[in-house]
Amino acid sequence: MGSETAPLKLPIIDFAKPNLKPGTVEWDLVKGQVQQALQEYNCFEASFAKIPLELRGALFGALDELFDLPFEVKKRNVADKPYHGYIGQQPSVPLYESMGFKDAIVMENVDAQTRTWWPEGNPSFSETIHSFAKQVSELDQMVRRMILESFGIEKHVDEHMDSTDYLFRVNKYEGPKTGSETKVGLISHTDKNIVTILYQNDVGGLGIQSKNGEWIDVKPCKDSFIVMFGDSFHAYLNGRLNPTYHRVMMTGDRARYSVGLFSVPKVGYKIKAPEELVDEAHPLLYKPFEHAEFLRFHYSRRDEEDSRSSLKVYCGA
Numbered sequence: 001m002g003s004e005t006a007p008l009k010l011p012i013i014d015f016a017k018p019n020l021k022p023g024t025v026e027w028d029l030v031k032g033q034v035q036q037a038l039q040e041y042n043c044f045e046a047s048f049a050k051i052p053l054e055l056r057g058a059l060f061g062a063l064d065e066l067f068d069l070p071f072e073v074k075k076r077n078v079a080d081k082p083y084h085g086y087i088g089q090q091p092s093v094p095l096y097e098s099m100g101f102k103d104a105i106v107m108e109n110v111d112a113q114t115r116t117w118w119p120e121g122n123p124s125f126s127e128t129i130h131s132f133a134k135q136v137s138e139l140d141q142m143v144r145r146m147i148l149e150s151f152g153i154e155k156h157v158d159e160h161m162d163s164t165d166y167l168f169r170v171n172k173y174e175g176p177k178t179g180s181e182t183k184v185g186l187i188s189h190t191d192k193n194i195v196t197i198l199y200q201n202d203v204g205g206l207g208i209q210s211k212n213g214e215w216i217d218v219k220p221c222k223d224s225f226i227v228m229f230g231d232s233f234h235a236y237l238n239g240r241l242n243p244t245y246h247r248v249m250m251t252g253d254r255a256r257y258s259v260g261l262f263s264v265p266k267v268g269y270k271i272k273a274p275e276e277l278v279d280e281a282h283p284l285l286y287k288p289f290e291h292a293e294f295l296r297f298h299y300s301r302r303d304e305e306d307s308r309s310s311l312k313v314y315c316g317a
């Protein structure tokens, strides 16, 4: 008794402060917290109460509506890049089903995707998805700007922001209905993009691996957005920060819904660490690479390969 240590928790950083603008004291304070959290956990929770509760409620309603469509209809979500369209009915992750909205902060794109499922359109659905993605993209931009500032490379902010699009993905994990026995929802991996921001319903399951290998269970919280660091950002920063290794494990009867906003390097853009981050003490870790090609390579690998090794095998210098 008394020897148990409290379970690890992700740091929570408050982004809802008014006046959180570059150059202010508040900004620099949060920037320091972001840097520290990423160095220690490769991940953090952002409290971003700014997104109205009604919109969050509407989001989960919209997901119910979408996932309830027949498989034949959901499958119409096709994309030319791996991981951008419908994923489901996979033997290795039978509980998982997921769909994507390419370039989701542009309303016309969300509407066009919506019409593949509802040819006559579904304005309240598209409006909910677009509005949610757009508001979360503000958080993504703040985080990325803070990170570039922390490494003294703020002069690259515009080019960096202009080099990415936003993929919005919606996910459903069926409850395994196996009592207290846990089943895999999504296999452990690092995301291959820049930054991923996740939001989830009240059914837990997301786990983040800490630096010492311990899994941290992320407790769903209405105001919290989970900010994860991807392989492409790790390469861009020449290894200064590390990607978030994460997974989903499911128990119980209820379905888990989650959504992710992924900042993704644009097709044709070569990810290359800025000169300022390469020197004798920090030799270049990765040759310049194009994200879509890297994704193709990654998804061509066998399931048994460790997701974390793909970047190094693909373009390690």
Ligand SMILES: O=C(O)CCC(=O)C(=O)O
Pocket: 169, 171, 186, 191, 198, 200, 206, 246, 247, 248, 258, 259, 260
């Ligand atoms: O559903 C989640 O919380 C995680 C989803 C995820 O890791 C992904 O889509 O890459």
Ligand SMILES: [Fe+2]
Pocket: 189, 190, 191, 246
């Ligand atoms: Fe992920």
